[in-house]
Amino acid sequence: MSPAPQNSTLDTRLDALLDGCEQTFRRIGVRAVSMDDLARELGVSKKTLYKYCKDKADLVLQVFDRMCTRQDMRISDLSASGENAIDAVIQTMEYVQIELREMHPSMLFDLQKYYPAAMQRLEQHKHENMEGYLLRNVERGQREGFYRKDFDAKLISRLHMAMVQTMTKPATLEEFGRPLSELQQELHAYHLRGIATEEGMAYYHQRNRAKQAHAVS
Numbered sequence: 001m002s003p004a005p006q007n008s009t010l011d012t013r014l015d016a017l018l019d020g021c022e023q024t025f026r027r028i029g030v031r032a033v034s035m036d037d038l039a040r041e042l043g044v045s046k047k048t049l050y051k052y053c054k055d056k057a058d059l060v061l062q063v064f065d066r067m068c069t070r071q072d073m074r075i076s077d078l079s080a081s082g083e084n085a086i087d088a089v090i091q092t093m094e095y096v097q098i099e100l101r102e103m104h105p106s107m108l109f110d111l112q113k114y115y116p117a118a119m120q121r122l123e124q125h126k127h128e129n130m131e132g133y134l135l136r137n138v139e140r141g142q143r144e145g146f147y148r149k150d151f152d153a154k155l156i157s158r159l160h161m162a163m164v165q166t167m168t169k170p171a172t173l174e175e176f177g178r179p180l181s182e183l184q185q186e187l188h189a190y191h192l193r194g195i196a197t198e199e200g201m202a203y204y205h206q207r208n209r210a211k212q213a214h215a216v217s
Contacts, residue, residue: 013052014052015066017042017044017048017049017052018062018063018066019066020038020041020042021038021042021059021063022063022066022067024037024038024041024042025060025063025104025107026102026103026104026107027104028104029104029105029106029107029110030060030104030106030107030110030111030114030115031106031110031113031114032106032110034056035049035050035056035059038059057115057117057118060111060115060117060118061115061117061118061121063118064111064118064121064122065118065121068121068122068124068125068129071099071125071129072125072129074095075092075095075096075129075130075133076129076133078091078092078095079092079133079136079137084140084141084144084146084203085137085138085140085141085144085146085147085200086141086146086192086196086200086203086204086207087203087207088137088140089137089188089192090204090207092133092137093184093185093188096184097181097184097185100179100180100181100184101179101181103180105179108168108169108170108173108180109170112170123165126161126164126165126168127161130161130164131157131158131161134157134160134161135153135154135157138153138156138157138195139153141195141196141200145197145199145200146196146197146199146200146203147195147196147197147200148195148196148197151195156195160187160191163187164184164187167180167183167184167187168180192204
């Protein structure tokens with residue numbers, strides 16, 4: 001067997017380093033971690049880190065770009081799966097909840113104040129991918145009879161994303177004083193109750209009861 005191309009080895013090493021950096025940022029925060037701290041956490045030299053980035057801002061951007069790409073792929077898969085539109089949106093939100101609960105509370109504050117390029121990447125992720133996912137889910141639910149048809153699917157998707165945008169602003173989080181994962185869960189429950197038909201709500205409650213029963217057993 002011929003040896004793997006050198007670029008493949010470099011890509012694998014970079015992927016492992018970015019994964020380690022992401023886990024450190026999730027646990028400690030972004031601003032609080034220096035390049036020395038990252039090198040120590042990952043068990044590499046600082047010189048090794050600088051082989052893959054020009055400075056910490058560049059490294060942070062790479063970490064969050066990779067994270068957004070991974071989330072986009074997972075959400076795309078989940079939104080196309082599920083027994084129906086409500087099942088798909090619940091599966092997607094369960095995944096998002098896990099991602100948010102593992103995120104350090106200071107992360108959005110750090111990005112907004114100190115790493116605008118990474119924050120812009122997150123905003124792009126929400127605009128280009130999350131809104132598209134919501135629209136496809138709403139249109140699917142309308143076809144299946146689980147969502148009402150007496151509203152404009154694109155308008156409702158954009159309105160919901162506007163609420164998501166407001167909710168994820170650091171100032172809003174500070175004002176509410178509640179974890180982002182909790183706010184996200186309440187907002188999506190509000191969204192579903194506003195657009196679901198009686199059949200859709202019946203399925204929503206049935207699925208929630210099944211989930212609660214499974215958690216108790």
